[in-house]
Amino acid sequence: MNFFNLDTIWFLLIGIIFTGYAVLDGFDFGVGILYLFVKKDEDRRILLNSIGPVWDGNEVWLVIGGGALFGAFPGAYATVFSGFYNAIILLLMALIFRAVSIEFRSKEPSRIWRSSWDISFSIASCLAALIIGITIGNITRGIPLDKQGDFIGNFLDLLNPYSLLLGITVMALFAMHGAIFLVLKTEGELQSMIKGWVPRLIGIFLLLFVTFNIATFYVCPELVGVMLTRPYGFAVLGLDLIAAVSIGVMTKAGYEFGSFLMSSATMVLLMAVLGISYFPNIVMSMPDPGNSLTIYNCASSHKTLGYMFLIACIGVPIVLAYTVSIYWIFRGKTRIGDTAY
Amino acid sequence: MSVEILSRIQFALTVSFHFLYPPMTIGLGMLLVITEGLYLKTKNPLFHQMAHFWTKIFGLIFSIGVATGIVMEFEFGTNWAAYSRFVGDIFGSALAAEGIFAFMLEAGFLSLLLFGWNKVGPKTHFFATCMVCLGSHFSAIWILIANSWMQTPAGFHLERIVGNVHTRLPNSYIVQTSDLGHVRAVVDNFWAMVGNPSSLNRICHVVFGSWLVGAFLVMSICAWYLLKGRFTKFARASMTVAACFAAFTTVLQSISADSTARGVVRTQPIKLASMEGVYQTHDYTPMTLFGYVDTAKQQVHGPQIPALLSFLCFHNFKQPVQGLLSMPSDDFLAARNPGLSPEELAKIRPNYWPMVGAVFQTYHLMIGIGSVVFGLSFLALTLLWRGWLFKAENPLIRSLLWIYVFAVIAPQICMQAGWFTAEMGRQPWIVYNMLKTSDGLSRAVHANQVVFSIILFALIYILLFLMFLYLMNKKIQHGPDADTDQLIDTQTVTGKVFSKENRAS
Numbered sequence: 001m002n003f004f005n006l007d008t009i010w011f012l013l014i015g016i017i018f019t020g021y022a023v024l025d026g027f028d029f030g031v032g033i034l035y036l037f038v039k040k041d042e043d044r045r046i047l048l049n050s051i052g053p054v055w056d057g058n059e060v061w062l063v064i065g066g067g068a069l070f071g072a073f074p075g076a077y078a079t080v081f082s083g084f085y086n087a088i089i090l091l092l093m094a095l096i097f098r099a100v101s102i103e104f105r106s107k108e109p110s111r112i113w114r115s116s117w118d119i120s121f122s123i124a125s126c127l128a129a130l131i132i133g134i135t136i137g138n139i140t141r142g143i144p145l146d147k148q149g150d151f152i153g154n155f156l157d158l159l160n161p162y163s164l165l166l167g168i169t170v171m172a173l174f175a176m177h178g179a180i181f182l183v184l185k186t187e188g189e190l191q192s193m194i195k196g197w198v199p200r201l202i203g204i205f206l207l208l209f210v211t212f213n214i215a216t217f218y219v220c221p222e223l224v225g226v227m228l229t230r231p232y233g234f235a236v237l238g239l240d241l242i243a244a245v246s247i248g249v250m251t252k253a254g255y256e257f258g259s260f261l262m263s264s265a266t267m268v269l270l271m272a273v274l275g276i277s278y279f280p281n282i283v284m285s286m287p288d289p290g291n292s293l294t295i296y297n298c299a300s301s302h303k304t305l306g307y308m309f310l311i312a313c314i315g316v317p318i319v320l321a322y323t324v325s326i327y328w329i330f331r332g333k334t335r336i337g338d339t340a341y
Numbered sequence: 342m343s344v345e346i347l348s349r350i351q352f353a354l355t356v357s358f359h360f361l362y363p364p365m366t367i368g369l370g371m372l373l374v375i376t377e378g379l380y381l382k383t384k385n386p387l388f389h390q391m392a393h394f395w396t397k398i399f400g401l402i403f404s405i406g407v408a409t410g411i412v413m414e415f416e417f418g419t420n421w422a423a424y425s426r427f428v429g430d431i432f433g434s435a436l437a438a439e440g441i442f443a444f445m446l447e448a449g450f451l452s453l454l455l456f457g458w459n460k461v462g463p464k465t466h467f468f469a470t471c472m473v474c475l476g477s478h479f480s481a482i483w484i485l486i487a488n489s490w491m492q493t494p495a496g497f498h499l500e501r502i503v504g505n506v507h508t509r510l511p512n513s514y515i516v517q518t519s520d521l522g523h524v525r526a527v528v529d530n531f532w533a534m535v536g537n538p539s540s541l542n543r544i545c546h547v548v549f550g551s552w553l554v555g556a557f558l559v560m561s562i563c564a565w566y567l568l569k570g571r572f573t574k575f576a577r578a579s580m581t582v583a584a585c586f587a588a589f590t591t592v593l594q595s596i597s598a599d600s601t602a603r604g605v606v607r608t609q610p611i612k613l614a615s616m617e618g619v620y621q622t623h624d625y626t627p628m629t630l631f632g633y634v635d636t637a638k639q640q641v642h643g644p645q646i647p648a649l650l651s652f653l654c655f656h657n658f659k660q661p662v663q664g665l666l667s668m669p670s671d672d673f674l675a676a677r678n679p680g681l682s683p684e685e686l687a688k689i690r691p692n693y694w695p696m697v698g699a700v701f702q703t704y705h706l707m708i709g710i711g712s713v714v715f716g717l718s719f720l721a722l723t724l725l726w727r728g729w730l731f732k733a734e735n736p737l738i739r740s741l742l743w744i745y746v747f748a749v750i751a752p753q754i755c756m757q758a759g760w761f762t763a764e765m766g767r768q769p770w771i772v773y774n775m776l777k778t779s780d781g782l783s784r785a786v787h788a789n790q791v792v793f794s795i796i797l798f799a800l801i802y803i804l805l806f807l808m809f810l811y812l813m814n815k816k817i818q819h820g821p822d823a824d825t826d827q828l829i830d831t832q833t834v835t836g837k838v839f840s841k842e843n844r845a846s
Contacts, residue, residue, distance in 0.1 A: 052452070052456065053452035053455075053456050054452065056404075056407060056448045056451060056452070057445070057448040057449050057451075057452070059407075059411070059448075060440065060444045060445055060448045062411070063411055063414060063440050063444055064437070064440035064441060064444070064445070066411075066414050066415060066418075066436075066440075067414060067433065067436035067437045067439065067440040068433075068437050068440070070414075070417065070418065070425060070429055070432065070433045070436055070437075071429065071430075071432070071433020071434050071436060071437045072433065072437075073429075074425050074426050074428075074429020074430065074433060074525075075426055075429075077417075077418045077425055077429065078418050078422035078423070078425040078426045078429070078783070079422065079785075080418070081415055081417075081418025081419045081422070081425075082418060082419055082420070082422035082783035082784075082785045082786050083785050085419050085783070085785070085786050085790050085794075086790060086793070086794075088415055088418075088419050089419065089793075089794040089797065092411065092412050092415060093797060093801060095408070095411060096408045096409065096411075096412075096801060096805070097801075099404060099407060099408035100404065100405065100408055100805060100808065102404075103401070103404040103405075103408075104808055104812065107812055107815070148521075148522040148784070149522070150422070150783075150784045150785045151785040152785070155790075296505070297505075300429055300430040300433060300527075301430050301500075301527045301528060303527070303528050303529075303531075304430045304431070304433065304434050304527070304528050307434050307528070307531050308433070308434050308437050311434065311437055311438050311441055311442075312437075312441065315438075315441030315442055315445070316441070318445075319441060319445045319449070322445075322449045322450070323445075323449060326449055326450075326452055326453065329453065329457065329460050329461065330452065330456070330460070337456070337459070
């Protein structure tokens with residue numbers, strides 16, 4: 001089998017898009033998760049404005065991921081979104097509330113107004129992180145599918161302990177990622193407070209991360225079996241652990257940007273491990289693996305994959321170029337100006 | 342209620358609410374480009390003040406548009422899984438293009454537009470404004486291409502998949518309910534798909550409509566300022582730009598409306614007949630100005646202008662507009678319902694029509710209110726020309742300005758009514774003459790789940806809408822920030838703008 005065909009390229013690209021989404025919107029959600037622990041109004045505004053110019057662009061990665069999944073693997077898109085109906089609807093609600101909370105919060109000086117939007121912003125961010133984790137957990141574990149590839153379980157099946165564990169792990173990961181991001185964007189007292197949180201957040205994440213990896217060995221023997229045939233997967237997993245530990249090392253040494261890079265690398269490598277053990281499946285069927293959706297049985301035609309690849313080749317470099325320039329223009333410490341949230 | 346009806350209600354609810362906002366940002370985006378361009382050219386601080394204020398309004402509208410827009414992209418998968426599998430090969434590349442070329446452009450440059458006034462130079466900021474405006478147009482264009490493909494599919498073939506074997510099906514193949522999951526539409530020619538027979542007409546019609554929405558929003562706020570005697574210099578200049586833009590767009594929209602109607606009669610004659618409630622086929626087909634359809638007796642009641650519909654559809658008074666009683670054809674029906682006698686076929690024919698009464702009303706609402714929008718646009722231009730529009734002390738002008746204050750909802754009503762006409766008129770098909778709406782649903786989703794999500798969406802959208810009105814009102818009451826120290830005389834400003842706009846159009 002030729003590895004570099006359009007199906008595998010799109011498997012890779014969709015992985016990259018969703019990983020990009022996790023890394024970028026991950027710190028937005030992290031800021032939201034930590035948000036209520038910051039008490040002063042001005043500090044809260046700094047937190048909001050640290051993600052102010054970029055969260056919208058970060059969320060677009062999810063929109064593009066959804067569109068790309070629809071276009072490249074319509075079968076997987078249809079199965080996941082209809083199967084996880086309630087979860088997806090709640091995720092949409094969370095994203096709506098996150099967006100409008102940021103937008104509305106500082107438009108009124110009233111305390112009730114502000115604290116209501118503060119709470120809604122934080123809950124929405126926590127909920128989004130939790131749902132993303134639970135969804136990935138279920139996809140990792142496999143969900144019951146029929147011969148047509150339609151989900152035949154119910155909503156409560158999705159709330160199994162393993163997926164909930166990943167949900168909480170993702171929350172911890174985003175909180176840590178967000179805190180590290182905030183260290184970069186804040187200064188003074190606020191910064192030293194957040195700096196104080198970072199080691200604890202790293203500790204919580206590492207604990208959950210190791211627990212999750214151990215749980216995976218018991219809950220997903222198929223994935224472990226696949227990994228054994230692809231030993232380089234263990235090398236990537238090892239790298240991932242090293243990256244996770246070096247977040248702590250970097251932070252201790254005072255390399256703020258370095259620890260942000262390591263925290264991003266942890267996510268990238270985690271997704272890489274998932275991709276390596278999962279390929280060529282996109283949605284694994286449990287308990288009947290014969291009904292699994294793979295890149296071969298639910299992909300679009302090669303013509304469409306080719307068109308989309310062309311669109312990606314033209315579009316992605318442009319997108320990357322101006323994304324980088326936006327981050328560059330809004331680099332440095334966040335301050336409250338007259339156009340701020 | 343069935344999952345089908347509930348899912349349709351949910352999609353209508355979420356998309357209608359979402360679509361209140363993008364037309365405003367598309368139209369306002371154009372006005373921002375014009376205003377900021379004028380500022381770069383003339384260096385008149387009044388234009389800077391205008392661009393600044395309208396950008397703030399733009400930002401508020403945009404944020405709600407983004408927040409509510411992501412819902413639809415997910416809804417295809419959540420509620421219409423069978424449809425998604427059927428069209429993914431075609432719909433997907435349009436959505437992916439929309440994401441890459443439109444949303445990224447908008448989201449990337451929006452932060453510069455909103456927060457970058459002091460971070461980058463005026464030329465870079467103008468560039469960012471242009472990119473956001475372009476992005477919002479791209480977004481409309483790609484999503485309209487996808488939607489137009491559902492109305493007039495082109496550039497594809499059907500294929501059956503069994504295991505790893507893909508078999509090409511003939512174009513005449515009729516998709517059965519049992520085919521779902523095994524038969525799908527596959528792209529033959531990307532550009533034929535993009536340029537399907539209704540794409541261009543519908544893109545123009547919606548984009549021009551959006552420009553009118555934006556122009557009327559600006560005129561409404563400015564009319565309010567003029568009535569209250571606040572920020573009058575600012576209001577006069579903004580209203581001048583908006584009124585010229587509205588009149589200019591009105592001309593384009595008339596051409597587009599004519600072309601769209603003639604396109605529909607060619608590509609979707611059943612929809613056109615439903616819009617006008619035409620049952621019998623006669624020469625010199627009349628047009629009903631307003632009224633209602635008695636669907637039981639298959640008659641339309643209301644004042645009619647003889648031969649007008651024939652003329653509008655074919656530019657020919659005599660040529661008959663085909664009536665519903667002969668559509669779809671017996672051959673079409675017989676192919677889908679083998680073994681039925683001609684009488685039985687005639688009996689099931691109405692199953693292939695949309696809800697004629699509803700489509701008739703939404704269409705006539707669009708036409709009626711649309712004429713008011715056209716009239717108000719030209720009236721504003723004429724009064725501007727004669728120098729009467731800003732005489733807020735004149736009682737006649739005062740009442741007219743009040744009309745402009747409330748006219749902001751008129752193009753919005755047209756937009757919504759037009760979309761309801763287009764989408765209800767497509768029924769019972771989700772992909773025209775190919776896939777039934779009832780076959781497009783998610784099998785994994787149950788009615789109670791859809792009810793739950795409709796209630797959630799409805800509650801949130803009510804809250805969002807109230808918040809939007811409250812904050813919008815607050816921004817309007819606050820008005821533009823005063824940096825008007827060295828404003829040159831308004832008379833010359835408006836004079837300049839006016840002659841420039843005139844040349845442009």
